[in-house]
Amino acid sequence: MNRYEVLIFDWDGTLVDSIARIVESIRAAARSCDLPPRDEVAIKGIIGLALPEVIAVLYPQMADAARVEAFRQHYVEHYLALEAQPSALYPGVAQALQGFRDAGYLLAVATGKGRRGLDRVLAGQGWEDFFDITRCADETASKPDPLMLHEILAYCGKRPEQALMIGDSVFDLQMAHRAGMDSVAVAYGAQPLEVLRQCRPRMAINRFAELASWLGSATGSEVKAYVG
Structure with missing residues (x-):
């Protein structure tokens, strides 16, 4: 045994x-925060990290706590909308x-x-x-x-x-x-x-x-x- x-x-x-929904939600949050897009490979490469670490890796220039929180909120809202029909x-x-x-x-x-x-x-x-x-x-x-x-x-x-x-x-x-x-x-x-x-x-x-x-x-x- x-x-x-x-x-x-x-x-x-x-x-x-749920990977496609995570990628889409990160892209949507970036658009809402007027941040440059990241390609699918880059986003998939950070899936598994906690969201604060995700933001820090994809957008290290975004140090302002208020902008980080705005990104988080946009991500969560978009993801929850997609999850109205659960993955x-x-x-x-x-x-x-x-x-x-x-x-x-x-x-x-x-x-x-x-x-x-x-x-x-x-x-x-x-x-x-x-x-x-x-x-x-x-x-x-x-x-x-x-x-x-x-x-x-x-x-x-x-x-x-x-x-x-x-x-x-x-x-x-x-x-x-x-x-x-x-x-x-x-x-x-x-x-x-x-x-x-x-x-x-x-x-x-x-x-x-x-x-x-x-x-x-x-x-x-x-x-x-x-x-x-």
Whole structure:
């Protein structure tokens, strides 16, 4: 059997197909604040960070606190308007997560979203009590700082080698490495696989359903390192 007992998931781009909406909302906020546009690659490259860090990376010249807050407000308003119809889960996510829970894994979320945003989308899925613990960027340190992973491990009473971080950004994988934790790269999210591979994940998946097969939750097969 594999040694993992805690599965920790990023949210946007890993469980939920929301990347396009994030890109659109950042562009809309920039237009509202009369800021120059950033291309899609640049925006996708910062998805996973907390919003203040996103603004600092994309617009480092914007140091005025009032302008930063205006950008944040425009982003949130535009994103919430798009989310009137909630972003869909990626295919196979709901079934796989239920399978993991039934198999006895502890499940957690570690996200760059704010607490209000995550609680809203969890409620929309009927998942208010589904995960054992969730941590958000506005209540701890932003990725790639490993603090939220340390907090999840402490809550679950587990060691880093007993947990696995699953995410679609380098910030997820760097955070896991700094916490002494293995990771799985999600190749269908915000960042391309060739970028994620540089962080040396244990495995890369092209579809969410591949995670269960790799973990061997149905067969009890031994987890093997990803080579590629």
